[in-house]
Amino acid sequence: MLMGSLGMNTTLMRTILVGFIREEVRKVGLTRAVLGLSGGIDSALVAFLAAEALGPENVQAIIMPYRTSNPESEAHARLAAEQLGIRHDVIEITSMVDAYFARYPDADNMRRGNKMARERMTILYDHSAAWSALVLGTSNKTELLLGYGTLYGDMASALNPIGDIYKSQVWQLSEAMGVPRVIIDKKPSADLWAGQTDEQELGFTYREVDELLYHLIDLRYSRDELLAKGFAAEFIDKIQAKVQNSHFKRRLPVIAKVSNRTIDRDFRYSRDWGK
Amino acid sequence: MDFTVALAQIKPKLGCVADNLALAEAAVADAVNAGAGLVLFPELALTGYFLKDLVPDVALSLDAPEIIRLKELSRHIAIVIGCVEVSSDYRFFNSALYFDGGELRHVHRKVYLPTYGMFDEQRYLARGERFRAFDSRFGRLGILICEDMWHLSAPYVLAMDGATTLLCLSSSPGRGVSEDESLGSTSAWQKLTATTAMFFNCRVLYCNRVGYEDGVSFWGGSEVVSPAGSVTARGKLFEDDLVMARIEEGELRRERIFSPLMRDESLSVTLKELERIDRERGC
Numbered sequence: 140m141l142m143g144s145l146g147m148n149t150t151l152m153r154t155i156l157v158g159f160i161r162e163e164v165r166k167v168g169l170t171r172a173v174l175g176l177s178g179g180i181d182s183a184l185v186a187f188l189a190a191e192a193l194g195p196e197n198v199q200a201i202i203m204p205y206r207t208s209n210p211e212s213e214a215h216a217r218l219a220a221e222q223l224g225i226r227h228d229v230i231e232i233t234s235m236v237d238a239y240f241a242r243y244p245d246a247d248n249m250r251r252g253n254k255m256a257r258e259r260m261t262i263l264y265d266h267s268a269a270w271s272a273l274v275l276g277t278s279n280k281t282e283l284l285l286g287y288g289t290l291y292g293d294m295a296s297a298l299n300p301i302g303d304i305y306k307s308q309v310w311q312l313s314e315a316m317g318v319p320r321v322i323i324d325k326k327p328s329a330d331l332w333a334g335q336t337d338e339q340e341l342g343f344t345y346r347e348v349d350e351l352l353y354h355l356i357d358l359r360y361s362r363d364e365l366l367a368k369g370f371a372a373e374f375i376d377k378i379q380a381k382v383q384n385s386h387f388k389r390r391l392p393v394i395a396k397v398s399n400r401t402i403d404r405d406f407r408y409s410r411d412w413g414k
Numbered sequence: 415m416d417f418t419v420a421l422a423q424i425k426p427k428l429g430c431v432a433d434n435l436a437l438a439e440a441a442v443a444d445a446v447n448a449g450a451g452l453v454l455f456p457e458l459a460l461t462g463y464f465l466k467d468l469v470p471d472v473a474l475s476l477d478a479p480e481i482i483r484l485k486e487l488s489r490h491i492a493i494v495i496g497c498v499e500v501s502s503d504y505r506f507f508n509s510a511l512y513f514d515g516g517e518l519r520h521v522h523r524k525v526y527l528p529t530y531g532m533f534d535e536q537r538y539l540a541r542g543e544r545f546r547a548f549d550s551r552f553g554r555l556g557i558l559i560c561e562d563m564w565h566l567s568a569p570y571v572l573a574m575d576g577a578t579t580l581l582c583l584s585s586s587p588g589r590g591v592s593e594d595e596s597l598g599s600t601s602a603w604q605k606l607t608a609t610t611a612m613f614f615n616c617r618v619l620y621c622n623r624v625g626y627e628d629g630v631s632f633w634g635g636s637e638v639v640s641p642a643g644s645v646t647a648r649g650k651l652f653e654d655d656l657v658m659a660r661i662e663e664g665e666l667r668r669e670r671i672f673s674p675l676m677r678d679e680s681l682s683v684t685l686k687e688l689e690r691i692d693r694e695r696g697c
Contacts, residue, residue: 146593155588155631158652162626298629407466409628411428 144353145307149315152308153188156300160192163298164273166414171272175259175293176200176220176227177330178212180313180322181301182277183219187316188300189275190223199270200227203259205236205331212330215322222319232258252331256292264295273297281306281345284352285378286385287337294388305353306345343374351378416664417552420445420453421636421657423649425625428462431472431497435460435480438495441656442487448658452492452552454636456583456623457524457560458508460497463585464627469538473500476518481511488513492550496559496583498539499523505540510557510583512550520548522557526565532587532630533561547575552661556616560584563606566613573614573676578641578666580610584622588633588652600633600651612643615669615676617661624652641669 164172172189176182182200189198202216213229220227235258240246246254263274276296278288280303288294301309306327313323327337327345338344351370354360355378360368365375391403400406422441426434438455445453457463460480461472474480474497484493492514499509499521508524523542527535545568547556556572556579563569563582572580590598603620611618618639623632636649638659647659670676 147591148593148595151595151597152591154652155591158631159626159629163629166626408468409428409464409466411462411464411627412468413429414427 145305145349147304147308147311149312152304152312153191153316156188156312157192160189160275160298160300163411164193166411167273169271169273171197171199171270172275172298173199173201173263173266173270173272174275174277175263176202176216177277178202178209178215178219178322179327179330180309180318181279181282181306183215183318183322184309184313184316185275185277185300186219186223186225187313187318190225191316195224196226197272198223198225199266199272200225201259201262201266202227202229203232203262204229205231205255206233207332208330209328209333211325212328215319215325218319219322222317230262232262248332252329253289253292255331256289260292260295267297275300276302278302279306279309280304281349281352283389284356284385285341285348285381286388287341288388290388305349307349347374348378351375352382355379356382415552416660416662417451418449418658418660419619419638420448420450421619421621421638421647421649421655421659422453422455422459423621423624423634423636423653423655423657424455424459425632425654426456426459426462426623428627429465429468429472430462431460431474431480434462435483438484438493439487442491442493444656445658446490448656450491450658452494454581454583454619454621455493455495456621456632457496457510457585458498459495459583459623462627463587463623463632464630465498466534466538469498469506470500473498473506475500475502476521481518484511484513485516485518489516492552494557494581494583496585501540506538507542508535508539508559509542510559510581512548512555512557514550519550520546520555520557522546522559524559524562525568526561528561532589535561545571545575547572547577553578553663553666556580558582560586563610569610569614569616573616574679574681577616579617579619579661580614582607582618582620584620585632586622588631597633600635603635604637604645607637607639608643608645611639611641612673613675615641615666615673617641617666622649624654641666642673 200220204213267274274297276299279301282288328335424437494512496510499507510522512520525542529536547554554576556577588597607618607620620637622636624634634649635651636657638647647657649655649657
C-alpha cells in the first residue's frame with residue numbers, strides 16, 4: 140500500500156503549526172511553553188516547533204525518566220534539547236511512583252505505566268504554574284484515534300500542535316525540521332518497560348494503520364470501500380473497534396444534565412472566548 | 415470610474431467588539447492614507463468567527479454606537495465590514511454593511527449559512543433572504559459572504575442585477591495540507607474567485623481574515639481579481655496585511671467587449687427553466 144495520500148507539504152505544515160503555537164500562547168498573555176521530552180520523535184518534533192514559534196529561551200523541556208526507562212531515551216532527549224538550545228531539566232519520577240506502588244506490589248504494567256504518565260503530567264502542570272508556561276501536548280493523531288495514551292497523563296495538555304497529524308506525517312515533518320536522525324530512525328516506544336515497542340504492542344505498523352485511519356476517518360471510506368482498497372477485514376474491524384472504544388478518552392467527563400444550560404451541551408463557547 | 419481598493423486582512427479577537435472596532439479604525443486610517451476609496455473587511459470582522467453562544471452578546475442593532483462610528487468613518491472612505499446584526503424581532507444575522515458618505519447604504523445578510531463538518535452557523539444565526547445589487551460611486555456592487563459564493567446562483571443573481579463588482583467577505587478556515595503547494599481551502603477559493611470573475615465578467619474583491627481560533631487557522635490570501643479572472647493583487651498567507659490595488663474602469667469595459675457573456679445571458683430562458691423545475695418538484 141502507498142504512502143502518497145499521507146504525503147505533505149512540510150513547509151506549509153510547519154508554517155501553520157508554528158503559527159498555532161505562537162498565537163495560541165501569546166493570546167492568553169503568555170510567552171512560554173513547557174513540555175515533557177521523552178527522547179522519542181513526537182516530543183522532539185513539538186520541541187522543534189515550539190522553539191521556532193517562541194524562541195528557544197521561552198521553551199522548557201523536562202526529561203522525566205523512571206528507573207526502568209532506557210538510558211538511551213534520556214540521551215536522545217538531551218540531544219534534541221541541546222541542538223535547540225532550550226532549557227532542560229531532568230526530574231526522575233522513580234521515587235514518587237515506587238512510593239505509591241509499595242502499597243500495591245502486584246500492580247501490572249498497565250497500572251504502572253498509567254501512573255508514570257500521570258506523574259509526569261503533574262510535574263509539567265506544576266512547571267506550567269511556576270514558570271507561567273503553557274503545557275504542550277505531544278500526542279499525534281494516530282495515538283489519539285487508537286486511544287494509545289493515558290487519559291489525564293500524556294494526553295493532558297493546554298495546546299497540542301501535532302494532534303491532527305498522523306505518525307507517518309510526524310516522521311516527514313521531523314525530517315524537514317532537522318530533528319536528529321537517530322531519533323527519527325529508532326523504533327517508536329512508550330518506554331514504560333524494557334524492550335517495549337509501540338508496533339509490537341499494537342500488532343501492526345504505524346504506516347499500515349495510518350493508511351487505514353486516513354481512509355476511514357479523513358476520507359470517510361465505507362467498510363466495503365476499504366475492503367476494495369485492499370485492507371483486510373480483521374484489520375479494519377480491529378481498528379474501528381479501537382477508535383470507538385477509546386472515544387471516551389477524547390471527550391470531557393460526561394455531565395448529568397438537569398438544568399436548561401449544561402456545560403458543553405447548551406452552554407457553548409470557544410476556548411478562545413475573548414482572546 | 416477608476417478607484418483604489420484596500421483589503422484589510424485583519425485578525426479579529428473572538429467576541430471583542432471594541433477591540434475589533436479599534437483594529438478596523440486603524441485599518442481605515444491606513445487605507446485612507448494610502449489613497450483608497452473603498453476598504454473591505456472580512457466576514458464577522460467586528461466579532462471573530464467561532465462565536466457559538468456569544469452571538470447574542472456581540473450582536474449590533476443598526477443604531478448601535480459602533481454603527482454610528484462606522485458611519486462617521488465613512489465620510490473619508492467607503493467601508494464594507496462584517497458583523498452580527500440583530501433585528502428588532504431578535505433574529506441574529508451574519509451581515510455585511512456598506513457605508514459611504516457618512517451613511518449606511520446597504521446591508522447584505524448571509525443567505526447560505528454552512529452547517530456541516532466544522533461549521534455550525536445555522537444553529538446560532540438566522541438566514542438572509544435576498545441577494546440585491548446596489549449602486550455606488552464605484553459602479554453597481556454586489557455583496558457575498560463566504561459560503562454565499564459557493565452557490566453559483568448567488569453571484570449569478572447579483573450579476574444579472576447589474577453588479578459589475580462582487581465584494582466577498584470571508585472567514586475561511588485553513589484545512590487540507592497535502593503535497594500540493596497550497597492548502598486545500600486556498601486552492602479551492604482561488605479557483606472559485608477566478609472562475610466567478612470569468613463567468614460573470616465581474617471584478618471580484620475577496621477579503622479573508624487571518625489568525626487562529628481554538629486551533630483553527632484562517633489563511634488570509636485576500637485577492638483582487640480582474641473581470642478576466644486574473645489576480646491583480648494578493649495578500650500574504652496567514653499574516654495581517656493591507657492589500658492595495660488600483661481598479662480600472664477600462665479593464666471592465668474591455669473585458670465586456672471581448673467576452674460579452676452577461677450581455678448574452680438569457681434571463682427569460684433561465685427563469686422559464688427554473689420555474690419548470692420548481693413546478694415539477696412540487697408534483
